[in-house]
Amino acid sequence: MNAIEVSGLRKTYQGHEAVRGIDLTVTRGEVFALLGPNGAGKTTTVEILEGHRRRSGGDVRVLGDDPGTAGRAWRARIGVVLQDADDAADLTVAEMVRHVGGFYPDPRPADEVIELVGLTEKRGSKIRQLSGGQRRRVDVALGIIGRPELLFLDEPTTGFDPAARRQFWELIRTLAAEGTTILLTTHYLEEAEALADRLAVLAGGRIVAEGTPATLGGRAQSDAVIKWQEDGKIRTKRATDPTELIKQLIDEKADLTTLTITRPTLEDVYLDLIGAGR
Numbered sequence: 698m699n700a701i702e703v704s705g706l707r708k709t710y711q712g713h714e715a716v717r718g719i720d721l722t723v724t725r726g727e728v729f730a731l732l733g734p735n736g737a738g739k740t741t742t743v744e745i746l747e748g749h750r751r752r753s754g755g756d757v758r759v760l761g762d763d764p765g766t767a768g769r770a771w772r773a774r775i776g777v778v779l780q781d782a783d784d785a786a787d788l789t790v791a792e793m794v795r796h797v798g799g800f801y802p803d804p805r806p807a808d809e810v811i812e813l814v815g816l817t818e819k820r821g822s823k824i825r826q827l828s829g830g831q832r833r834r835v836d837v838a839l840g841i842i843g844r845p846e847l848l849f850l851d852e853p854t855t856g857f858d859p860a861a862r863r864q865f866w867e868l869i870r871t872l873a874a875e876g877t878t879i880l881l882t883t884h885y886l887e888e889a890e891a892l893a894d895r896l897a898v899l900a901g902g903r904i905v906a907e908g909t910p911a912t913l914g915g916r917a918q919s920d921a922v923i924k925w926q927e928d929g930k931i932r933t934k935r936a937t938d939p940t941e942l943i944k945q946l947i948d949e950k951a952d953l954t955t956l957t958i959t960r961p962t963l964e965d966v967y968l969d970l971i972g973a974g975r
């Protein structure tokens with residue numbers, strides 16, 4: 698069974714069509730990233746899948762149920778990290794994590810979750826005294842405490858420093874290895890590339906491309922740029938398959954110590970797809 702099945706999803710806000718007929722399938726165990734510019738409809742889509750927002754049309758199945766009508770037992774099987782979670786509570790990190798764990802039938806131990814999100818040193822601190830990035834880690838802790846089968850992460854690493862982001866990526870890989878299905882939205886292309894098995898780009902309420910990080914938007918077929926040095930000068934050539942050129946360079950005994958072969962980054966492909974390309 699698929700974790701998420703969406704067909705013809707629509708959402709209209711007071712006459713404004715924010716989501717215009719989305720079809721989407723996320724298989725169990727997959728890490729799926731939803732990309733797109735501000736206002737593309739990502740949060741709207743995710744909130745409908747979480748059962749936090751009503752849809753205007755289309756069919757949605759999440760873990761086999763319709764999130765618009767699913768009950769508490771279904772809710773206990775999903776984990777949610779909202780974009781604008783307000784957890785400026787007067788509780789400490791440990792109190793908050795334990796408190797929320799109490800809502801689930803089989804929560805992870807609070808200390809284990811606090812360790813997983815890297816907040817052990819702050820476990821006794823009041824949440825409202827934490828930095829923005831540390832609060833975001835509390836949000837992630839609350840999203841995973843119930844051992845969700847499916848985890849929704851809406852821009853989870855906004856405000857994280859680079860080390861915290863890498864640590865978060867490791868956590869996502871650990872959860873994925875345990876079999877958790879993950880749907881994440883992000884504006885960080887390198888995050889999508891590092892984590893996602895598949896991704897979709899949303900623009901103006903429609904999916905404009907879908908694929909793996911390596912193949913999205915024809916990325917794998919695009920020309921490679923080959924650079925090397927010859928007589929102290931940098932030479933540049935383009936080729937779909939660089940094999941022949943490299944063979945030739947080896948035959949010519951060219952100096953290949955500075956050789957690089959690059960293809961467009963995911964960000965290049967993404968910017969082209971949303972019409973903001975170079």
Ligand SMILES: Nc1ncnc2c1ncn2[C@@H]1O[C@H](COP(=O)(O)OP(=O)(O)OP(=O)(O)O)[C@@H](O)[C@H]1O
Nearest residue numbers: 710711713715733734735736737738739740741742
């Ligand atoms: N509660 C609301 N009422 C009216 N319009 C809304 C509401 N929520 C979102 N919208 C509109 O719907 C569109 C999609 O918004 P959404 O938040 O889903 O985009 P997003 O892709 O998540 O953007 P971001 O990257 O900025 O988070 C936007 O034009 C937004 O103004």
